[in-house]
Amino acid sequence: xxxxxxxxxxxxxxxxxxxxxxxxxxxxxxxxxxxxxxxxxxxxxxxxxxxxxxxxxxxxxxxxxxxxxxxxxxxxxxxxxxxxxxxxxxxxxxxxxxxxxxxxxxxxxxxxxxxxxxxxxxxxxxxxxxxxxxxxxxxxxxxxxxxxxxxxxxxxxxxxxxxxxxxxxxxxxxxxxxxxxxxxxxxxxxxxxxxxxxxxxxxxxxxxxxxxxxxxxxxxxxxxxxxxxxxxxxxxxxxxxxxxxxxxxxxxxxxxxxxxxxxxxxxxxxxxxxxxxxxxxxxxxxxxxxxxxxxxxxxxxxxxxxxxxxxxxxxxxxxxxxxxxxxxxxxxxxxxxxxxxxxxxxxx
Numbered sequence: 245x246x247x248x249x250x251x252x253x254x255x256x257x258x259x260x261x262x263x264x265x266x267x268x269x270x271x272x273x274x275x276x277x278x279x280x281x282x283x284x285x286x287x288x289x290x291x292x293x294x295x296x297x298x299x300x301x302x303x304x305x306x307x308x309x310x311x312x313x314x315x316x317x318x319x320x321x322x323x324x325x326x327x328x329x330x331x332x333x334x335x336x337x338x339x340x341x342x343x344x345x346x347x348x349x350x351x352x353x354x355x356x357x358x359x360x361x362x363x364x365x366x367x368x369x370x371x372x373x374x375x376x377x378x379x380x381x382x383x384x385x386x387x388x389x390x391x392x393x394x395x396x397x398x399x400x401x402x403x404x405x406x407x408x409x410x411x412x413x414x415x416x417x418x419x420x421x422x423x424x425x426x427x428x429x430x431x432x433x434x435x436x437x438x439x440x441x442x443x444x445x446x447x448x449x450x451x452x453x454x455x456x457x458x459x460x461x462x463x464x465x466x467x468x469x470x471x472x473x474x475x476x477x478x479x480x481x482x483x484x485x486x487x488x489x490x491x492x493x494x495x496x497x498x499x500x501x502x503x504x505x506x507x508x509x510x511x512x513x514x515x516x517x518x519x520x521x522x523x524x525x526x527x528x529x530x531x532x533x534x535x536x537x538x539x540x541x542x543x544x545x546x547x548x549x550x551x552x553x554x555x556x557x558x559x560x561x562x563x564x565x566x567x568x569x570x571x572x573x574x575x576x577x578x579x580x581x582x583x584x585x586x587x588x589x590x591x592x
Contacts, residue, residue, distance in 0.1 A: 245306045245326065246373065254373065255310070258365035262310040267291045267323060271311055275318040280349040281386045284508045284515040284551065289483035291323055291338055296475045298339025304328040305339060308370070312345055312359060319355075320345040322363060326374065335371050335379040341583055342367060342381040344396035360395040364403070368586065378587045381405075385412050385551075385579040397582050405584040413552040413568075413575035417543045424543065429573030432532055439533035443494040443502065447541050449509075450487035459491065459504040463520035480506060480517070490514070490541065492534045503530040507538055514542045514550045516571070535574050554581065 246254075248264045255262040265271045268288050276282060284290055291309075299305045305327050312320035322345040327336045337343045345363050347356050371379040383397040401407060417424065428436075448455060460477050464470050483489040484506070494503040505519035516538075521530040542550050552571040555578075560568065572578070 245304070246308065246370065250373070251308060251310070251370070254369045255366050258362050258369055260359070260362040260366050261313045261316075262322075262366075263313055263318070265309065265311045266307055267309045267321075271318060272309070272321060275311060275321055275348065276346075278318075278348040278350070279321075279346055281512045282346070282510040283384050283386060284510045284513050285337075285343060285384065286321060286323060286346050287488065287508070287510050289479070289486070289488045290508055290515075293476055293479045293483075294338035294340060295325070296479055297472060298327065300473055302327050302329040302339070303331075305336075307338075312363065314351075314355065314359070318348070319351045320347045320359060320363075322346075324367075324370075326370075332376070333374040334376050335367060335374065340382075342379060344381065344383065357395050357399075360399055364396075364399060364586070371586075378585050381584050381586065382410075383582045383584075385414065385581060397584070400582075400584045400586065403586075405586045408557055408583045408585075410557055410581050410583060411555040412579045412581045413555065413571050414577040414579055415539055415542075415550040415552065415574060416548070416576045417539070417550055418548050419576070421540070421543065424539065424576070427576045432573050435529035435532045436536045439494075439529035440536070442528060443496060443530070443533055444499075445533060445537045446493050446495075447537060448491040448493065449484060449489065452485050453491065455491065455493045455501065455504070456481050456484065458501045459493065459506070459520065462501055462504065462522070463518070466520045466523055480508075483508065489517075490538065492537050492541075494530060494533060503534060505531070505534040505538060507542075509547070512548055514538070514547050516550075516552050531570060539574065 251264060252262060305325055308324040308326055310322045310324060311318045312322060323337045323343050325336050325338050326333050327339055335342055367379055480489060484491055488509055490507045490509060492505050493501060496502050502525055503521040506517045508515045508517050539550060552575055555568045
């Protein structure tokens with residue numbers, strides 16, 4: 245594990261001024277509030293969840309998250325961690341590909357571009373120190389590029405990093421309600437109409453609810469086993485009760501829970517996280533109704549974008565293809581995103 249002093253020293257060697265600040269600390273939250281657009285992936289509840297989830301599958305996960313400063317003032321947030329598995333360590337973002345730093349709205353574009361180059365240099369130095377021959381990062385869509393995340397893929401490609409294109413599925417919630425629903429796949433509309441008659445729906449956020457335990461039990465029953473730890477479920481429930489998540493539940497005429505979907509939230513984005521539906525009712529419209537209510541709620545709350553998910557390049561299982569096909573029926577935008585492999589001198 246790299247010490248705080250080593251990280252700061254490596255940052256200085258890269259010409260970067262950084263403060264070690266775990267993403268649950270007050271400094272992270274205060275800086276996040278100064279960003280124009282906040283992808284859900286940068287929020288403390290999601291970072292906490294990822295940390296707990298991936299810690300179960302690796303030997304060790306150490307947080308390295310940094311606040312980038314300029315003249316002593318925080319200007320950027322960078323989720324980072326070191327994951328160790330099978331005796332090898334790699335640079336990560338709480339178990340996933342490294343994310344670009346997220347910048348405060350007032351940072352000038354030229355300063356932002358310079359800091360991106362220095363952050364990539366620091367990542368390369370950390371990776372080299374860990375003995376890894378490469379590190380991976382991903383780009384993110386952020387609506388209008390006020391957050392400056394496009395600087396990352398541009399510099400990565402200019403430096404010769406190997407790109408792999410993926411697609412991110414989004415709903416632009418700024419449309420008029422009629423136009424938004426008009427973009428749904430044509431075959432979905434009668435299914436939604438049918439489902440609205442079959443199921444009673446309820447939206448939960450910012451309050452405690454007994455439906456969370458029922459949702460978890462339904463998920464376990466549908467999967468045939470517990471697929472992850474109770475700690476990760478508790479993490480999501482804490483986010484739900486704090487207003488950083490949303491649960492949509494469907495019940496039949498006997499008040500039995502037949503389906504539910506959980507979504508994570510930032511001030512500017514919603515994200516589809518996990519769902520479970522009664523297998524005996526798969527011939528009925530369940531997921532369609534959950535998505536319908538979620539999208540309508542996000543729009544009523546004034547969120548500009550809803551991220552349905554990411555379609556990764558390469559072969560997919562039949563189940564993955566079916567899920568992606570379902571999600572694409574609601575998406576208004578399919579946005580190219582990239583996973584970059586950074587190697588050697590090209591990494592900086």
